[in-house]
Amino acid sequence: MEKIKIGLPRALLYHKYHIFWEDFLNRLGFEVIVSPETNKEILKKGVSLAIDESCLSLKIYLGHIDWLLSRVDYVFIPRIVSLEKKEALCTKFMALGDIARNTFKKEIKTIEYTIDIIEKQWEIFGILKAFSKFEKNPFKIILAYRAAKKLERETEEVKIQKQFTQIKEADNEKPTVLILSHPYTTYDALLGKPIVEFLKKQELSLIYADIVPKKEAMELSKNISRDLYWTYNKELLGAIEYYKDKIDGIVFLMVFPCGPDALVVNLCQHKIKNVPITVITLDELEGDAGLKTRLESFADILKIKKIQDGKRK
Numbered sequence: 001m002e003k004i005k006i007g008l009p010r011a012l013l014y015h016k017y018h019i020f021w022e023d024f025l026n027r028l029g030f031e032v033i034v035s036p037e038t039n040k041e042i043l044k045k046g047v048s049l050a051i052d053e054s055c056l057s058l059k060i061y062l063g064h065i066d067w068l069l070s071r072v073d074y075v076f077i078p079r080i081v082s083l084e085k086k087e088a089l090c091t092k093f094m095a096l097g098d099i100a101r102n103t104f105k106k107e108i109k110t111i112e113y114t115i116d117i118i119e120k121q122w123e124i125f126g127i128l129k130a131f132s133k134f135e136k137n138p139f140k141i142i143l144a145y146r147a148a149k150k151l152e153r154e155t156e157e158v159k160i161q162k163q164f165t166q167i168k169e170a171d172n173e174k175p176t177v178l179i180l181s182h183p184y185t186t187y188d189a190l191l192g193k194p195i196v197e198f199l200k201k202q203e204l205s206l207i208y209a210d211i212v213p214k215k216e217a218m219e220l221s222k223n224i225s226r227d228l229y230w231t232y233n234k235e236l237l238g239a240i241e242y243y244k245d246k247i248d249g250i251v252f253l254m255v256f257p258c259g260p261d262a263l264v265v266n267l268c269q270h271k272i273k274n275v276p277i278t279v280i281t282l283d284e285l286e287g288d289a290g291l292k293t294r295l296e297s298f299a300d301i302l303k304i305k306k307i308q309d310g311k312r313k
Contacts, residue, residue, distance in 0.1 A: 003031040004134065006111065007072035009064035010035045012057055013080065013093065015183035016210070019155050021076065024127075024148035028135055033072050035064040037189035042067060047284055049103055056191070056255035056283055057184050058092050058099070065100055065108070074111045075100065078126075081116035087231045088118070090260055163211045167246050175302035176205045178243055180236055180268075181253035182261075183210045191282055192253055198292060199251065202299035207247065209239035217242050224271050230260045237264065240272065249276045249302045251295075256283040276301060 006025055008014055014021070014034075025032045035042070038060055046063025054062075068075055077097045082088045092099075097112045113126030124145055131141050170176055179186055179196060186192040186208060199206060217238025221228065224237045240250065252268065254261035265279050278298045280291065 003029060004074070005033055005072040006030045007065075007068035007075045008032060008034045009061055009068060009075065009077075010037060011061040011064045011188070012096070012184045013078070015187045017078075017152070020148045020152040021078075023151050024144050025076070027144035027147060028131065028141065030134075033068065035067045038064070039190065043190060043284060053257070055092065055258045057182075057188075057258075059284065060188065060190070061096070062100070062103060065104065069104065069107050074109050077110050077112050079112055079114045081114060081121075082118045083115065083231050085117055087229060087234070089231055090258075159211050160213060163207055166205070167207060167243075170205045173306070174203055174205045175248035175299070175306050176207060176246060177302065178207055178209055178240065178247045178250045179253065180209045180240065180250050182232060182236070185253050185255060185282070186210065191255065194288070195251070195253060195280065195291075195295070198295060199299065202296065204299055204302070207243060209236050209243075212239045212242050214238075225267055228264075228267075233260045233264045237267070240268065240275075244272075244275060247275060248306055249278070249298065251298070252277060252279045254279065254281055256281050276305070 008018065008021060018034075022032050022034070042063035043060055044063070045066050046059040046061065049062040049066065050059040065075055077100055079094060079097050080089055081094045088094075097110055100108055100110060111130055113123070113130040114121045115123045115126060124142070127145055128138055128141055132138065135141050167176070177199060179192070179199075181192060186196065196206060212235070214235060217235050218231075219238070220241035221234040221238035223241050225234075228234050228237065250268070250272075252265060254265060268277055269279075276298070278294065280294070
């Protein structure tokens with residue numbers, strides 16, 4: 001019997017949860033098809049499908065869905081509203097299914113479930129409901145869910161340990177820079193990856209804000225803001241606090257026109273005084289010549305500051 005093909009758009013929360021999603025779907029016997037890394041064709045298609053006011057990351061997401069449509073039976077689109085009682089996610093994550101269905105109309109069939117802790121809609125119950133039409137044995141779904149969650153936790157622990165080791169063994173003469181951005185920006189082939197590779201060539205040691213003990217980061221974020229409402233942005237603030245004694249500078253990557261990120265940039269610029277910050281705003285019209293010049297200048301500033309700080313000691 002031919003396997004049901006489920007598509008995962010390689011955009012937005014894929015970069016945060018793909019270990020769990022892929023392992024869970026594979027354990028239930030689906031054929032998982034992931035769209036390719038973002039390229040100019042995918043971006044161009046996403047821009048043509050989205051309304052102008054959409055953020056760049058959402059435009060890219062629609063481009064990835066378009067690539068998948070002719071290749072899969074279903075597109076997997078979890079709806080994540082809230083992960084904590086007094087917090088929420090950006091509205092784009094709440095509305096992804098609606099946006100996809102209204103954009104692609106009859107072309108798309110989706111598998112969706114909701115996580116909304118505020119409304120007591122737990123992930124496991126949403127998954128059981130969404131996949132009961134494919135798997136009649138609920139215990140098999142639960143076992144696949146638990147195993148995939150375990151793999152996700154173990155993978156995250158390994159990543160954190162590797163970053164800790166990197167920080168410990170870092171060359172003290174090289175400035176250490178925190179890449180402050182969401183995973184869907186940092187690891188996107190068209191957005192963050194070229195910037196990360198360019199910074200590495202500037203002889204900087206890079207660490208990543210998404211690789212951090214989450215509970216500690218969430219608590220530490222209160223040192224910068226006790227009122228921030230968006231969970232993923234709180235994680236970014238917490239990462240700054242967690243790594244602040246280990247870094248020489250921060251490169252904040254944000255996509256246009258992201259409201260929550262714009263607020264976090266403002267908070268950082270007003271409250272973080274001892275660590276140099278540069279903000280890179282990405283949109284579909286951005287050229288890389290001026291961007292590289294800015295990054296080179298920032299790297300030079302950090303290197304000079306590192307030498308001067310060393311002499312003072």
